[in-house]
Amino acid sequence: xxxxxxxxxxxGEKICPHCGAVQSPKKxxxxxxxxxxxxxxxxxxxxxxxxxxxxxxxxxxxxxxCVRCGTGAxxxxxxxxxxxxxxx
Numbered sequence: 001x002x003x004x005x006x007x008x009x010x011x012g013e014k015i016c017p018h019c020g021a022v023q024s025p026k027k028x029x030x031x032x033x034x035x036x037x038x039x040x041x042x043x044x045x046x047x048x049x050x051x052x053x054x055x056x057x058x059x060x061x062x063x064x065x066c067v068r069c070g071t072g073a074x075x076x077x078x079x080x081x082x083x084x085x086x087x088x
Contacts, residue, residue, distance in 0.1 A: 001026055064088075 008018035
């Protein structure tokens with residue numbers, strides 16, 4: 001929570017440790033916001049559905065990837081052409 005007067009962090013105390021001002025009680029959803037800020041816990045934001053990303057397409061057959069640098073290589077390759085790491 002922040003002080004109503006000086007905006008110092010009060011940690012929920014009833015009297016501000018910085019300026020001594022008496023604090024008004026705050027709702028749980030507003031305890032980390034400065035006065036006038038929009039709460040991240042507002043009902044509008046809480047009830048908004050989160051878009052689900054589409055799953056990535058599987059890699060094409062016949063290609064493997066280097067575990068060190070991620071470079072693609074043919075299935076027959078034994079070493080990465082970019083970093084030289086052994087391919088499994």
